[in-house]
Amino acid sequence: MRGVVCMRDAREREALCQAIQLWAGLICLKAEITAQSPEEAVPAEASLLLWDMDGTPALPAWEGPAGGRWALLLCSSQPQAAIESYAIHPNAFFQKPVPLAALCQALERCVARWWEDLEWVEVLCGGARRRIPLCDLLWAESYQHGALLHTTLESIQTRESLRDLTAHLPERTFFRCQRGYVVNLYHIRGIGQTSARLANGAEIPIGRRARGEVLEAYRRSRWIWESAAPPEGSPT
Amino acid sequence: MELTIGICDDLQEERVALAKMVRAYCQSREVAVRLRLFSSGEELLADIQRPGQMNILFLDIYMPGLSGVDTARRLRKVDKRCAIVFATTSTDHGMESFEVTASDYLVKPIRMDDVARAMDWLLERAAQEPRPLSVYADGEWRQIPLASILYIEILGHHVHIHTGGGDVVARRGLDDLAASIEGEDFLRCHRSYLVNLNYVRGIEGCDFRLTDGSLVPIRSGDFPALRDQFISWTYRKAWARA
Numbered sequence: 408m409r410g411v412v413c414m415r416d417a418r419e420r421e422a423l424c425q426a427i428q429l430w431a432g433l434i435c436l437k438a439e440i441t442a443q444s445p446e447e448a449v450p451a452e453a454s455l456l457l458w459d460m461d462g463t464p465a466l467p468a469w470e471g472p473a474g475g476r477w478a479l480l481l482c483s484s485q486p487q488a489a490i491e492s493y494a495i496h497p498n499a500f501f502q503k504p505v506p507l508a509a510l511c512q513a514l515e516r517c518v519a520r521w522w523e524d525l526e527w528v529e530v531l532c533g534g535a536r537r538r539i540p541l542c543d544l545l546w547a548e549s550y551q552h553g554a555l556l557h558t559t560l561e562s563i564q565t566r567e568s569l570r571d572l573t574a575h576l577p578e579r580t581f582f583r584c585q586r587g588y589v590v591n592l593y594h595i596r597g598i599g600q601t602s603a604r605l606a607n608g609a610e611i612p613i614g615r616r617a618r619g620e621v622l623e624a625y626r627r628s629r630w631i632w633e634s635a636a637p638p639e640g641s642p643t
Numbered sequence: 644m645e646l647t648i649g650i651c652d653d654l655q656e657e658r659v660a661l662a663k664m665v666r667a668y669c670q671s672r673e674v675a676v677r678l679r680l681f682s683s684g685e686e687l688l689a690d691i692q693r694p695g696q697m698n699i700l701f702l703d704i705y706m707p708g709l710s711g712v713d714t715a716r717r718l719r720k721v722d723k724r725c726a727i728v729f730a731t732t733s734t735d736h737g738m739e740s741f742e743v744t745a746s747d748y749l750v751k752p753i754r755m756d757d758v759a760r761a762m763d764w765l766l767e768r769a770a771q772e773p774r775p776l777s778v779y780a781d782g783e784w785r786q787i788p789l790a791s792i793l794y795i796e797i798l799g800h801h802v803h804i805h806t807g808g809g810d811v812v813a814r815r816g817l818d819d820l821a822a823s824i825e826g827e828d829f830l831r832c833h834r835s836y837l838v839n840l841n842y843v844r845g846i847e848g849c850d851f852r853l854t855d856g857s858l859v860p861i862r863s864g865d866f867p868a869l870r871d872q873f874i875s876w877t878y879r880k881a882w883a884r885a
Contacts, residue, residue, distance in 0.1 A: 475771070489737030490748045496764065500741045519883035522875075535867045543878050560877060 408521040410440040410455035413447075414482075415462045420444075423457060423505060430511055432579050433593045433628055435526040435541035436518070454521060455514075456480070460488045461503070466495050478517040480510070518542065528575055530556065530565040537563060541580065545594050546611050547572055549587035559607070584621045585614035592628045645675035647696065651687045651714065652703040652730070657751070658682070661701055661730060664758045674766070683707070684714030694722040699765055701749075704731035712736055715743040723884075728761050773825040778804065778813040785811060789828070794859050795820060795837040805857070827876065832869050833862045840876050 410427055414420035424442040431438035440455075445463045449456055454476055458467045460483040471477030481492045482501040489500045499513035518525075526541045543559045553566040565572070573581065573589050584590045584603060594605045598621065602610040613621050648665055652658045658680045669676040679697070681687040685708055691697060700718070704711035715727050726746040729736065730753055740748050747761040775786040791806040797817040804811040821829070821837050832838050832851060838859045843851045849866060850858040851873070861869050 486738050487734050489741060490734060490750065492737075493747050496746070500738065502738060515882075516885055518885075519879050522879050522882075535870075538871055538875070540875075540878050543881075558878075559881060 408436060408438040408455060408524040409450065409453045410438055410457070411449055411453045412440065412442045412457045413445050413449065413467065414442070414457075414459035415445060416459075417442075417444075419459075419504075423510075426507055426510065427455075427457070427514065430514055432577075434515075434518070435577060435580055436521060437524045437526060438521075454478070455517070457482065457505075459483065459503075460492065461485070466492070476520045478514075478520055480513055526577070528572070530554075530563065530567055530572065532563050532565050537565075539563070541576070541591075542593070544576075544581075544591055545605055545607065545609065546588060546590045548589075557609070582621060582624050584617050585612050588612060590621075592624055595625055595628075598622055598625055645677055646698045647677045647679065649679045649681060649687065649697045649700040649702075650730075651681040651684065651700065651706075651711070653682055653706040654703075655682070657703065657730075661753060661758070664753070664755050665701070665762070667755070668758055668762050672762075672766070684709035684711065684717075687714060688717055688721075691718060691721055691725075694724060697722070697725050698769075699726045699728065699746075699762075701728050701730045704729055704733055704736055712739050712743065715745065719743055726765050728765075773828075776804070776820070776824060778802075778811065778815060778820075780811050780813040785813075787811060789824065789826065789839070790841070792829075792839050793842045793853055793855060793857065794839060796859075797835045807855075830869065830872060830876070833860050836860060840873060840880075843873065846870060846873070 408431070412420045412424045412427065414423070420442040424440050428438065428440040431440065445459065449467060449469045452472065454472055455478050456467060456469055457480045460466070460481055471479070479495065479497040480499045480501070481497040482503050482505050484503045486502050492500050498517060501509055527538045528541055528544065529536050529538050539556065539558055545557050545559060547554050547556045547569060549569045550564060553564065554569045554572050556563045556565065569587065569589060573583055576589065580592055581589050582592055588611055590603055590611050595603050596606050597604040602612050603621065604610055650658050650661050652661065662678050662680060666676065666678065683706055702711045702715060711729060711731065718725065727743060728747040728749060729740050729745055730749045730751065732751045734750055737748055746765060749757045749761060773789050775788045776792065778785050778787065787804060787806060791808065793805045793807065795802055795804050795817065800814055801812050802815050802817055802820055804813065817835065817837060821831055828840050830838050830840055836859050838851055842853045844854050845852050849863055850860050852858060
């Protein structure tokens with residue numbers, strides 16, 4: 408997925424560019440996000456455009472790739488600009504400063520448009536190879552000499568070991584929180600003394616020795632949900 | 644295609660004026676329309692019990708009782724696809740309109756141009772939806788909405804199109820039929836079968852089990868790939884509904 412952030416303020420556009428790139432990394436979406444000023448032409452192959460309406464004479468002349476596999480997000484410091492923006496029917500409108508939680512929710516609603524750019528994992532299940540989009544893999548656990556993968560829709564048993572499975576999962580998103588568990592950081596909503604709570608309500612055990620590292624890894628990803636600036640050194 | 648268009652405004656003169664413009668637009672575009680008028684959000688919500696009852700809704704915001712924005716929020720719990728066009732004196736609710744995925748926001752006094760612009764875009768978007776399946780059956784041309792088709796099977800020289808409202812039999816090849824169906828919801832799972840994945844409840848053995856209890860076979864030679872296509876479609880659909 409090629410994304411472009413078009414804003415007049417260089418600091419703002421670099422920050423949003425970094426935020427979207429981090430989001431894409433966490434959700435395991437292959438993406439290249441670039442920042443540019445509104446005077447530059449939007450590349451024809453861009454499938455995500457975040458455009459700042461402030462200080463620009465006109466709304467972007469951009470149609471996106473054919474087939475509707477694109478998303479247009481607009482922002483402005485003037486809330487009334489939301490009404491003007493209906494002239495080009497964006498997928499979302501934000502009042503500046505762009506709230507990162509709202510930005511991530513809008514991007515999530517567009518994931519289906521970039522389906523071909525998602526990262527997948529293949530596992531052996533019942534003698535056949537199964538593909539699972541990594542964004543839907545919530546956690547995995549050791550199970551009967553193999554592993555049990557829990558996704559947003561199903562649980563899949565494989566004879567592959569948790570260790571072998573973990574070797575194929577990106578470290579920026581998946582963390583070995585306990586000897587028998589790997590968890591997807593993107594879906595964690597809270598961390599207690601002995602477990603992590605996921606968005607679907609599941610509680611995943613955290614090893615005593617791993618808790619500090621899990622907290623650190625989670626802190627590096629949680630800025631998405633707390634609308635704070637991404638911390639330095641966040642996983643890419 | 645007949646559109647069901649609702650207009651919800653507490654002021655009768657506003658309802659009547661907007662209805663007149665919408666009717667004039669539809670007549671000029673030769674679009675069949677059924678207009679429904681409501682004087683409050685409560686009256687509207689009492690009437691809308693399931694998705695698909697209304698295609699487009701023009702919705703005032705400042706009304707006694709339930710506001711237009713709150714009405715829209717409750718409507719969205721029932722119907723995510725109804726196009727909502729806010730028609731209001733206020734310019735203060737543009738941000739909230741995006742929270743309920745509105746299609747447009749018209750500021751009163753509303754002119755014919757405003758209605759035409761909003762309707763043009765909505766009709767253009769509707770035209771991009773997959774076209775109904777056109778078949779010649781029982782001596783006439785039939786337009787079958789794709790959403791109503793559970794699966795299609797070929798028996799001899801005829802295709803049997805199994806829909807929620809009964810079967811349609813046409814003399815046509817399945818290859819030709821499959822090529823004319825747009826969108827990604829249909830899967831050629833077998834030499835003799837085309838299935839609408841929206842009606843698949845799951846896989847049982849080597850068959851798709853549909854929501855009406857039917858079993859549709861999956862070509863054994865390509866079972867893993869076809870199963871993966873179904874699973875990928877299921878995950879993608881879940882994201883698209885988010």
